[in-house]
Amino acid sequence: MSDLTSDDLLAEYLKVQAQTRRQFVGWGAGGLGALFMNSAMAAAPQPHAVPSALNFARDPATPLSVLPPQFAAKVKRVIYLHMGGSPSQLDLFDYKPVLKRFHGQDCPQSFLAGKRFAFIQGVPKLLGPMFPFHQAGKNGTWISDRLPHLEKQIDDLCIIKSMKTDQFNHAPAQLLVHTGDARLGHASLGSWITYGLGSENQNLPGFIVLISNGGTTANAGKPLWGSGFLPSVYQGVPCRSAGEPVLYLQNPPGVTRPERRQVLDAVDEINRENFKTFGNPETVTRIAQYEMAFRMQLEASDAMDIKKEPAKVLERYGAEPGKTSYANNCLVARRLAERGVRFIQLYHWGWDSHGTPVDEGVNVGLVKRCKETDQPTAALLADLKQRGLLEDTLVIWGGEFGRTPMWENRGGQEMEFIGRDHHPSCFTLFMAGGGIKHGISHGETDDMGYSIVRDPVEVRDLHATMLYLLGFDYRKLNYPYQGLDQKLTGVKPARIVSEILA
Amino acid sequence: MSAPAYAACVALVTALGLGIAAWTHPAFLHSSLQTMGLEAVPKAAPGSFYVTRIAPLFETRCISCHGPTRAKGQLRLDSFAAAMRGGKDGAVIVPGDPKASELFHRISLPVSDDKAMPPSGKAALTPDEVTVIKLWIVAGASGEIRTIKGAPKPVLEVKIPESDPATVQKQRAPLAAAVTQLQARFPGVIIYESRSSADLEVDASLKGATFGDADLAALMPLKARITRADFSSTSITDASAPTLAAMTALVRLRLARTAITDKTVQALAGLKSLKSVSLVDTRVADAAPLKARGVAVYGGGDE
Numbered sequence: 001m002s003d004l005t006s007d008d009l010l011a012e013y014l015k016v017q018a019q020t021r022r023q024f025v026g027w028g029a030g031g032l033g034a035l036f037m038n039s040a041m042a043a044a045p046q047p048h049a050v051p052s053a054l055n056f057a058r059d060p061a062t063p064l065s066v067l068p069p070q071f072a073a074k075v076k077r078v079i080y081l082h083m084g085g086s087p088s089q090l091d092l093f094d095y096k097p098v099l100k101r102f103h104g105q106d107c108p109q110s111f112l113a114g115k116r117f118a119f120i121q122g123v124p125k126l127l128g129p130m131f132p133f134h135q136a137g138k139n140g141t142w143i144s145d146r147l148p149h150l151e152k153q154i155d156d157l158c159i160i161k162s163m164k165t166d167q168f169n170h171a172p173a174q175l176l177v178h179t180g181d182a183r184l185g186h187a188s189l190g191s192w193i194t195y196g197l198g199s200e201n202q203n204l205p206g207f208i209v210l211i212s213n214g215g216t217t218a219n220a221g222k223p224l225w226g227s228g229f230l231p232s233v234y235q236g237v238p239c240r241s242a243g244e245p246v247l248y249l250q251n252p253p254g255v256t257r258p259e260r261r262q263v264l265d266a267v268d269e270i271n272r273e274n275f276k277t278f279g280n281p282e283t284v285t286r287i288a289q290y291e292m293a294f295r296m297q298l299e300a301s302d303a304m305d306i307k308k309e310p311a312k313v314l315e316r317y318g319a320e321p322g323k324t325s326y327a328n329n330c331l332v333a334r335r336l337a338e339r340g341v342r343f344i345q346l347y348h349w350g351w352d353s354h355g356t357p358v359d360e361g362v363n364v365g366l367v368k369r370c371k372e373t374d375q376p377t378a379a380l381l382a383d384l385k386q387r388g389l390l391e392d393t394l395v396i397w398g399g400e401f402g403r404t405p406m407w408e409n410r411g412g413q414e415m416e417f418i419g420r421d422h423h424p425s426c427f428t429l430f431m432a433g434g435g436i437k438h439g440i441s442h443g444e445t446d447d448m449g450y451s452i453v454r455d456p457v458e459v460r461d462l463h464a465t466m467l468y469l470l471g472f473d474y475r476k477l478n479y480p481y482q483g484l485d486q487k488l489t490g491v492k493p494a495r496i497v498s499e500i501l502a
Numbered sequence: 503m504s505a506p507a508y509a510a511c512v513a514l515v516t517a518l519g520l521g522i523a524a525w526t527h528p529a530f531l532h533s534s535l536q537t538m539g540l541e542a543v544p545k546a547a548p549g550s551f552y553v554t555r556i557a558p559l560f561e562t563r564c565i566s567c568h569g570p571t572r573a574k575g576q577l578r579l580d581s582f583a584a585a586m587r588g589g590k591d592g593a594v595i596v597p598g599d600p601k602a603s604e605l606f607h608r609i610s611l612p613v614s615d616d617k618a619m620p621p622s623g624k625a626a627l628t629p630d631e632v633t634v635i636k637l638w639i640v641a642g643a644s645g646e647i648r649t650i651k652g653a654p655k656p657v658l659e660v661k662i663p664e665s666d667p668a669t670v671q672k673q674r675a676p677l678a679a680a681v682t683q684l685q686a687r688f689p690g691v692i693i694y695e696s697r698s699s700a701d702l703e704v705d706a707s708l709k710g711a712t713f714g715d716a717d718l719a720a721l722m723p724l725k726a727r728i729t730r731a732d733f734s735s736t737s738i739t740d741a742s743a744p745t746l747a748a749m750t751a752l753v754r755l756r757l758a759r760t761a762i763t764d765k766t767v768q769a770l771a772g773l774k775s776l777k778s779v780s781l782v783d784t785r786v787a788d789a790a791p792l793k794a795r796g797v798a799v800y801g802g803g804d805e
Contacts, residue, residue, distance in 0.1 A: 054697065068694045071663040072701075201708055202690060338734075340708055388756065388780040388800030453629075471696055473662040493625075496660040 006061040013060050013281055053476040053485070056195060060284035063233040064206050064292075066198040069471025074435025074502075075394040076200075078193065078466065079333050079344045079384075081377060082177070084219070085170065085352030086399030087369065088130075088420050089428035090449050091362055094161050095133040095142035098447035099405050103128030107406045111450055118168050118422040119354065119410045126448070127407040127420060130362050139439050146370040149378035155439040156381055156390070158500050159430045162443020162452040165401050165459050168424045170219035170352070173400035176459050178224045178345075180488045187228035187479070188236060189463070190343030192488045193470060195234045196477050200340030203299035205237040205292070208341055210329040213349040213372070225345060229481040233285040236345060239332075242324040245304035249297060257297070264290055303339050306331050317379040330376035334383050337393055348373055351399055354408050355419020362418045381432055394433040394469055396462075402427030405449045426452050429462070435469045437502050457497055464494040465501075529576050529587040536583065546582035546645030553645075555656060556638055559631055560585065563620055582645045597643040600636045609635060630654040665698030673700035680723040688717070695729055701751065702727045707734040715741040725749045732756035734780065743769035751775060758782040758801065767791060767802070 058065055090096060107124050131144040137154035150157075167173035172182035179186035187195070190207035199206025209225045225236025239245040251260050268287050275283040306314065306328055307321045314320070318327040326348045333344045351369050352360055359365040377397065384390040403420035426445045432438060444454035464474040467488065474494055478485040503511075524531035535541035546552040560579040566572070568589075569580040577589030588594045594605040601607070609627050611618035620626060627635075637650050674681070674694070681702065685692050691709065695701040702724055706713040713736040721728065725748045732755075733742075739761045746755070747769040755770070758780045764787060770776065771791035779792055781802030789802035 066690060066693050068699075069696045071665065071698050072696045200690070200705060203708075340705070386800065387758070387782050388778060388798070391754070391778055391798075468660060468662075498658040498660045501660065 006059050009061050009275070009284055010059050012276065012279065013284065053478055056479075058198075060281055061288055062202070063231060063285060063288055064194060064199040064202060066200060067196065069197060070473055070476055071471050073471030074392070074469045075433055076392045076470075077337055077340075077342050077344070078189070078394045078396065078470070079337060079346070079380070080189065081330075081346045081373075081395065081397040082174075082348070083351045083369070083373070083397065083399045084174070084347050084349040086173075086401050086403060086422065086427065087351040088353055088362055088366060088403040089161070089426070090127075090403060090405055090420070091130045091366060092144050092146060092370075093142070093159055093428040093430070094426075094445055094449055095144075096129060096405065096445075096447060096449040099126060099449055100128035102126045102448070111406075111448075116168075117404065119408055120404065120406060120421045122409065122412040124404075124406040124409045124421075125414075126405060127362075127418065130366075130418060137439060141439070141441060146367065147374045149375045150381075151378075153378050153381045153385075153432070156385060156432045157430045158432065158436045158438055159428060159441045160443055160457050160462075160497075160500070161426070161428050161441055161445060162454065162456050163398070163402075163427045163429045163459070163462070164452060164456050165424045165427070168401065168422045170400060170422075172220070173422075173424070174220040174224055177398075177400050178220075179226075179228060180460060180463055180490050184223050185228050187230040187234070187486075187488070188223075188225050189466070189488070190225060190236050190345055191227040191230050191234040192467075192477060193343050195230050195479070196472055197342060197470065199342050201299070203292070203295040204303060204336070204339060204341055205296075206342040207234065207236040207345070208336055208343070209236040209238040209345045209347070210332060211238060211347045211349075212324055212326040212329050224347075229486060230479055231285055232282060233288060236343070239300070239304060240324065242322055242328075245300050246293075246296065249293060249300060251297070260294065260297075264294055299339075303335050303341075304332055306335070309335075313383070316375075316383070318375045325376075326373050327376035327379075330380040334380060334387075334389070337384065337389055338387075353403060353419055354410070354421065355415045355417040356408075356410060358417055360417070360419060362420060364417065384433075390433050392434045394431060394435070394466065396429065396431050396466070398429030399427060425450065431500070435502055436500050440500070442497070442500050455499065458492075458494065460489040460492060460494040461497055463488050465497045468496045468501075527576055527590065528592050529578075529584070529589055532587045533584075544583050544586050544645060547648075549648060550645055551638055551641075551647050551650055551653075552582055555634055555653070557582075559627070559635065563625070563627060563631075586643070595639060595643050598640065600639040603639050603643075606636055606639055630657070663698060670698055670700065677724060677727060684721065684724065687720070688713075692721075692724070700727060701729045703730040704728055705730075705732040706736050707732045707756065710735050711737040713737065715739055715745075718742045719745050721745070722748065726751055728752060729775075730754045733760060734758035734782075736760060738762065740765040742766070746770060747772060749773070754778045756780040757784060760784055762786065764788050771795060 054070060056067065090099070103126055105126050107126055112123065129144065131146050133142050133144050135141065136143050136151045141154050141159065143151050143154060165173055165176055167176050167182050175184065176182045179188045194206035207225065225238070227235035237246065244250055251257065267290060271283050271287050306319055309331060317331045319325070319331045320328065326346070329346050333346060336344050350365060353362045353366045354360045355362065381390070381395060384393055384395070402423040402425065404423040406421065408415060408419040408421045426449070442455060443452060443457060445451065446453050467474045467477055474487060474489045478487055532541060536543045564579045567574045568577045570578070575589040577594060578584040586593065586595060591604070594603060596602040608617055608619040609632055613622050613626055634653055637653050641647055641650050681692060688706065691704055691706050693703050695703050704721060715738050718733065718738050722745060728749050729751050730753060731749065734756045735758070740763055743766040746766065750773065752773050753775050754777060759782070763785050767786055767789055768791055770779065776797050778798040780800040781789060782800055784802060786802040789799040792799050
């Protein structure tokens with residue numbers, strides 16, 4: 001191995017950071033100005049922007065090392081079940097008997113005046129709930145008959161019926177939910193959290209992404225688990241549930257582990273030379289990533305291998321080893337949670353129920369998606385609970401926006417299949433796990449399910465609440481970038497949803 | 503002009519000026535009278551409905567435009583006296599009559615209205631907040647009354663726990679050396695519960711079988727500070743029972759997939775702060791001693 005220890009690397013890193021400042025001043029200002037600036041800035045504690053409220057400095061060779069939260073955390077990890085395309089809240093959780101009465105009538109003008117929809121034009125018809133609802137659980141929570149398994153866990157859920165967003169197209173809305181901003185370039189939830197807390201398991205990435213439904217990615221693509229302005233080591237690592245979990249992780253045929261070690265040593269040495277010359281901290285990240293990949297060769301295959309689960313567990317989830325499915329991913333999620341992975345992100349695509357093709361019908365596509373996800377989601381919750389993991393895990397289920405109480409009429413035409421358009425004004429999301437009330441519903445929409453009448457929850461409020469449960473004040477988990485102390489919640493005021501905290 | 507005539511002129515102009523000022527700025531008149539002690543300054547009692555419920559709303563939603571730095575329409579809402587004084591057009595709060603109160607009228611207008619307050623672009627008051635103000639005016643807009651029947655409950659704002667680094671350092675000092683030494687011996691296993699705490703969390707589950715009874719025993723110096731511990735999948739046995747039983751601060755303990763038996767469970771029953779224990783995939787057959795104490799038990803013979 002090289003003669004450079006991690007202490008040396010850290011010293012080198014700091015030295016180079018300091019040099020950059022002087023060079024900048026030297027090139028930029030020149031002359032007396034430079035002299036003045038140099039002396040004035042010498043007092044500044046950090047070479048870039050303003051210092052963050054909390055110190056997240058780590059040895060660059062172990063960027064995922066564990067750091068304690070700001071204050072005592074309620075949960076240690078997050079499993080986020082994103083239903084890409086956005087399920088209809090009106091057909092699953094948000095029961096509207098009044099809307100049912102007006103089913104088929106023209107949408108009132110007051111709903112349409114001054115509004116723009118993604119596809120609805122002219123005057124659409126109102127569309128009542130498509131499935132029968134009934135009350136379940138100790139508190140008589142309304143739920144549709146499409147989620148019979150989840151119904152059994154209803155007393156563990158905290159259902160927020162008053163989520164709202166300001167984005168009505170998939171990609172920006174997904175970015176808002178997963179990075180706190182509708183534009184590209186911001187750090188995702190999992191990146192922020194692994195940056196803030198590190199990862200318990202140094203042999204696995206701290207932020208793992210599992211995608212199901214034909215391997216289609218969500219509209220906004222990889223930036224949904226990107227690290228944005230945070231160092232790239234905090235980005236999410238997508239793993240496959242069929243075949244090799246991580247492509248090109250295993251050694252090719254004929255290459256042994258010691259041989260791979262030798263290659264890595266040589267590459268590391270070159271990288272260290274490169275770092276000595278240019279001092280780019282991303283080089284250190286790269287060395288760390290190679291080393292983690294080497295350790296992952298053993299750990300990842302084991303963590304992802306659901307064949308090791310007893311038959312009765314596979315059956316509970318509806319998991320079938322060797323396939324790519326949401327059920328398999330739910331089971332993998334539990335295995336990863338047990339192994340100390342900080343943020344486990346699942347995507348299940350196909351909830352965009354416009355009614356244009358048949359598979360996008362509320363009466364067809366939505367039914368199929370429910371069948372694919374209901375049992376595994378419920379099994380995951382039950383399994384986490386039974387193992388005591390739900391106490392310190394936060395599970396979040398939801399899409400990126402809601403769906404309209406109107407029957408979509410794309411291009412002003414009546415459609416063959418039943419569909420609902422995008423609806424940013426309200427949607428339903430549920431949480432389960434440590435630190436929050438369970439068996440409750442929070443927030444309320446009007447009788448038509450059109451707007452929120454009580455306790456609106458912005459996406460940034462959800463983020464602030466999530467960070468609070470993980471032991472952070474959303475104002476203090478910062479990263480200085482472009483002259484601003486960047487936050488997950490952005491610059492608008494956010495609120496921790498105190499009403500749902502246990 | 504003679505001196506008396508001059509003095510009379512000055513007095514007249516001054517009186518006229520003050521009169522006009524009092525007429526165009528009624529709040530100024532009251533404010534001056536109150537300053538001169540010619541009029542009682544209305545005050546709100548500590549703990550009154552005004553102080554606990556109304557003032558915070560004014561404070562967060564109104565005073566950036568109606569306060570000490572800016573007083574648009576000559577209205578200030580940064581004190582009870584100022585709020586009752588009103589603005590350019592007189593009182594904005596008419597005790598007992600929300601309909602006649604300009605303040606209530608403005609906050610109940612739709613956001614799209616030009617006269618709506620807070621103005622468009624600023625966060626509107628929630629329906630509950632509008633109701634609170636209405637009920638307070640109905641009840642006489644008093645600074646004395648403490649509770650109003652039927653008023654929506656206040657929204658609880660989460661307080662972020664404050665912490666002082668010096669205090670934390672002091673709390674950590676007695677064990678600091680031991681913690682550092684053990685952290686070096688077991689990398690990644692011992693961590694402070696938070697940046698503002700001296701309590702510790704131990705997670706040895708990822709060490710697997712390499713972590714055994716002797717290693718657990720090495721944690722003894724930290725016993726009074728360990729609040730959460732995870733020894734799942736390690737090779738610890740019932741031999742660790744006394745060590746575990748000595749960890750008096752334990753709140754959450756994970757012993758899944760270990761060789762422990764009922765013997766350890768019995769030893770744990772004496773831990774007073776213990777709230778949750780995982781015995782998943784162990785040979786424990788009877789977790790009754792813990793359950794009897796109200797501890798949440800996972801696994802351990804009830805599958």
